[in-house]
Amino acid sequence: MFDGKQIIVLGERDGIAGPAIAACVKNAGGIVIFASTECFV
Amino acid sequence: MDLSSQETIKRLADEHGPEQLLVILGAPDPESAEIAAETVVLGDPTYAGALAEAQLGLSVYHALEPEFRSQIDDEIWEDQIGVMADVLEGEEIAVAVKGMRESKPETDGA
Numbered sequence: 001m002f003d004g005k006q007i008i009v010l011g012e013r014d015g016i017a018g019p020a021i022a023a024c025v026k027n028a029g030g031i032v033i034f035a036s037t038e039c040f041v
Numbered sequence: 042m043d044l045s046s047q048e049t050i051k052r053l054a055d056e057h058g059p060e061q062l063l064v065i066l067g068a069p070d071p072e073s074a075e076i077a078a079e080t081v082v083l084g085d086p087t088y089a090g091a092l093a094e095a096q097l098g099l100s101v102y103h104a105l106e107p108e109f110r111s112q113i114d115d116e117i118w119e120d121q122i123g124v125m126a127d128v129l130e131g132e133e134i135a136v137a138v139k140g141m142r143e144s145k146p147e148t149d150g151a
Contacts, residue, residue, distance in 0.1 A: 001112050005063040005100075008050060010042070010077060015069030015129060016104045020121040024104070024113045025065065034053060037067075038043050 002030035009035035042080045047090035050081060054097050064101040065109060069129060071137040074103050078141035098145045103138045105131035 007030045011018030018037040025032050064081050068074035081099040085092040102109045105126055
């Protein structure tokens with residue numbers, strides 16, 4: 001899934017935060033080029 | 042989706058090529074997940090940001106979808122996402138994002 005891909009992480013404060021997703025991706029060998037945690041309140 | 046995030050995604054698509062990018066969402070419900078997925082596949086539905094009318098057709102998954110879950114070490118998954126996976130409507134979110142993923146514009150039969 002991550003092979004050869006540049007990963008964009010769009011987390012959300014009320015869902016799953018960007019750093020949590022990014023940590024999973026990096027641990028699996030993926031390359032995160034942008035990560036954010038948005039808030040729609 | 043934040044306007045600044047849309048600008049960044051558009052720039053990254055220009056730099057790397059849309060086919061090189063993979064988007065992972067953390068949206069809390071099916072509605073917001075679908076809008077976020079739509080924004081990176083078909084363009085910003087609110088026509089407010091840089092991705093308005095930009096049909097990038099990016100590959101997009103939610104962090105709760107089994108395709109993503111299967112890539113992640115169990116211990117890391119539990120530490121980082123486990124609690125929220127118990128709270129959020131994972132199956133409904135997965136259906137919403139998969140629907141948008143399958144709306145990806147056709148490009149050269151690829």
